[in-house]
Amino acid sequence: MNATLPTAEDLRAALAGLLDGLPPKQAAQAVERLIANYRGTTPTDAPVLRDRSDVAAYAAYRMPATFEAVRAALAAFREAAPDWVPVTHTDIGGGTGAASWAVAGTWEGPRTTVLDWAEPALALGRELAERSGVPALRAAEWRRARIGAGQELAPTDLITVSYVLKELTADVRAALVDTAAAAAQAVVVVEPGTPDGYARIIEARDRLIAAGLKVAAPCPHSEACPIEPGTDWCHFSARVSRSSLHRQVKGGSLPYEDEKFSYVVATRFGTEPVSARVTRKPQIRKGQVLLDLCTRDEALRRATVTKRHGELYRAARDVAWGDEWPPGQDT
Ligand SMILES: C[S@@+](CC[C@H](N)C(=O)[O-])C[C@H]1O[C@@H](n2cnc3c(N)ncnc32)[C@H](O)[C@@H]1O
Structure with a gap:
């Protein structure tokens, strides 16, 4: 490792061995428990990622996919703003740091602060960042913070909110997006590529535009989305190499899977969205x-x-x- 810009390979290497020591069956059970929790009632009043095994299962199982989704969103952002480079970055609900890895893989050296309410997630994120050998990731600050009413955010160039909105109530979601819009030059929101993930993205997009930001990607404009609600949903797909753990949990032998995601990138500065x-x-x-x-x-x-x-x-x-x-x- 030791590359300046981390790749998916580097992330896989840092994740390797995370579930070592756990018999394969138990590792698969930890992942299944986590998936069941995530399918259950979110938002919750307390973190879903409660202990080291929850967090290790999340990181091993989901982090490569959320990393690839954010990376794809950031690639589209870069195409719209090739000369812009963030100096500071805040990863809200950053968990084990997938979006921070994607940011560090897109621009050299932004100073990252990861905020999350789950201490075990922050601890593991810090550990993985340490293993990355990437200076920007190793220098990241991992801070416990609860997203909610009255949350304050220090001004920052870039905010990422990756796979977090689903875990929040409608009021908290709206407040978070408004606070992010006021604090950052650029806001990147990524959600699962499902009809309800898309609905949350559109809600965030509308709020970001109302706060004076313009859409840089994926949309070619900042007007209303032309998709009629309920008829379709805008989403994209990122290819993710499957680890042996993935294959064990999901079965099948394909060496990859496609992560479907929806996203929006909005900025305070001018960009050149695609036509x-x-x-x-x-x-x-x-x-x-x-x-x-x-x-x-x-x-x-x-x-x-x-x-x-x-x-x-x-x-x-x-x-x-x-x-x-x-x-x-x-x-
Ligand atoms: C599905 S994980 C996504 C983690 C990471 N952003 C990613 O893309 O892989 C959702 C994260 O949001 C955090 N979270 C959920 N609700 C929160 C809240 N009210 N305050 C702070 N963090 C919260 C969880 O602890 C978890 O780490």
């Missing part, structure tokens, strides 16, 4: 590619790119779900 983004997996047919797009000028539309389009057709065969369309252009 159109691919919002579903492209469908490649004989001699043509069908692209579902969210566009700046024509809302949602389907583009059919055929061999007759030459260069554009070749680009369409390579473009991925979540990418800008056409690639590298602002037309």
Whole structure:
């Protein structure tokens, strides 16, 4: 390790051995208990991640996926603001630090503060950061804090809120987004790519815009989302290598899984959002590619790119779900 910008490989290496010592069956049971807790009633009044085994199970099982989701959101943000570099970063509900790893993997050296109410999560996050060998992660501050009424946030360049909104009541969610909007130059919110995850993202997006921020990604504009509520949900997909623990818990032998996520990035400074983004997996047919797009000028539309389009057709065969369309252009 010891790279300046940590990769998914580095994270896997830091996570390796986390559940060592626990017999495989017990490790799988710890993960299953955690999943059941997360499926149960959240928000809760007390942390779901209560002890070291909960937290180790969370980190081993979920952290690679939430890391990849945040990394994809940050990649889209960077495309919209290639010259912007955060100097300070606050990771709210940062847990074991997945979003902080993604931030450290995107920009060199931001000073990170991780806030969470679960002390065991912070302790493990600190340990993993130490193992990363990455100076920015090793220097991160891990601080116990409860998200809730009256929470104050010090001014910071970047705030990440990754897979946290689901755990909060509607009032606390709204207050958190408003506080983040007032404290930061840029706010990145990531949620599971489910209809209700998307609904929370739209709610956050509306509040960020109302607070005077503009959307940098994934949307091509800061107007209302063109998706009619209840008909569809905007989400993306990030590929995550599966560890042996994943395979054990979920069964099957695929070496990867796809993490579906929804996100919004909003900033106080000007950015260049894409003019159109691919919002579903492209469908490649004989001699043509069908692209579902969210566009700046024509809302949602389907583009059919055929061999007759030459260069554009070749680009369409390579473009991925979540990418800008056409690639590298602002037309
Ligand atoms: C699903 S985990 C996500 C962790 C991390 N952000 C990630 O992306 O992997 C949710 C985190 O939010 C924290 N959390 C939930 N409610 C909270 C609250 N009211 N105050 C502080 N932290 C909270 C939990 O302790 C947990 O670490």
